[in-house]
Amino acid sequence: MKKYKIILLVAIVLTLGICTFMIYEKTFKPTSQSMGLTKIYKTVSEISNDSELVIKASISNHYEENERYLSSDQKKEERIYDVEIITIYQNLTSKEIAEGDVIRLAHTVEIYINEQPISQIEGFGIDIKEGHYLLFLNSYTDKNTGEVVYVQNPKHMYKKTWWKFRNIASKELPKISEKEVMDAIK
Numbered sequence: 001m002k003k004y005k006i007i008l009l010v011a012i013v014l015t016l017g018i019c020t021f022m023i024y025e026k027t028f029k030p031t032s033q034s035m036g037l038t039k040i041y042k043t044v045s046e047i048s049n050d051s052e053l054v055i056k057a058s059i060s061n062h063y064e065e066n067e068r069y070l071s072s073d074q075k076k077e078e079r080i081y082d083v084e085i086i087t088i089y090q091n092l093t094s095k096e097i098a099e100g101d102v103i104r105l106a107h108t109v110e111i112y113i114n115e116q117p118i119s120q121i122e123g124f125g126i127d128i129k130e131g132h133y134l135l136f137l138n139s140y141t142d143k144n145t146g147e148v149v150y151v152q153n154p155k156h157m158y159k160k161t162w163w164k165f166r167n168i169a170s171k172e173l174p175k176i177s178e179k180e181v182m183d184a185i186k
Helices: 002-027 044-049 178-185
Strands: 033-035 038-040 053-071 074-091 102-113 131-141 148-152 158-160 165-167
Touching: 044 178, 053 102, 053 178, 074 131, 074 178
Parallel strands: 102 148
Antiparallel strands: 033 038, 053 074, 053 131, 074 102, 131 148, 131 158, 158 165
């Protein structure tokens, strides 16, 4: 009889532990996490709300190599792409931007601190092939050149497939549609 009471007690404790873990995961765990230098989004609303400019655009294979100094001991290597805007879903920048305009996208290849590359970050340096993309961008003005450059989160780069856009940079938020973007921005 004592043996059954111990087994029952262990089963109750395990059940309570599993239930507590599941409640924590559903209730308290954040939907966005910061993993070093990149934020991970779980929903289209999150990534849209964190972006100044949301567009569908055409990107060609051609790019310029560039080094941008972030501070005296930090720099990043990037590829600068000319991006032709097809559709604007959201523009919260201070710039007048229209469909058909060309903007500059800075895609980070590597970041260096004291001339040492930091660990490989998923999404940095991916091969951007020619095609249509759904881009969630933020802008900044280069202090040295005065040029306005647009950047995307390296873990969220969406290339058009048949009828959806597939994340080619990571497994995070793997596919999204234009309708999901329009619904999230309303």
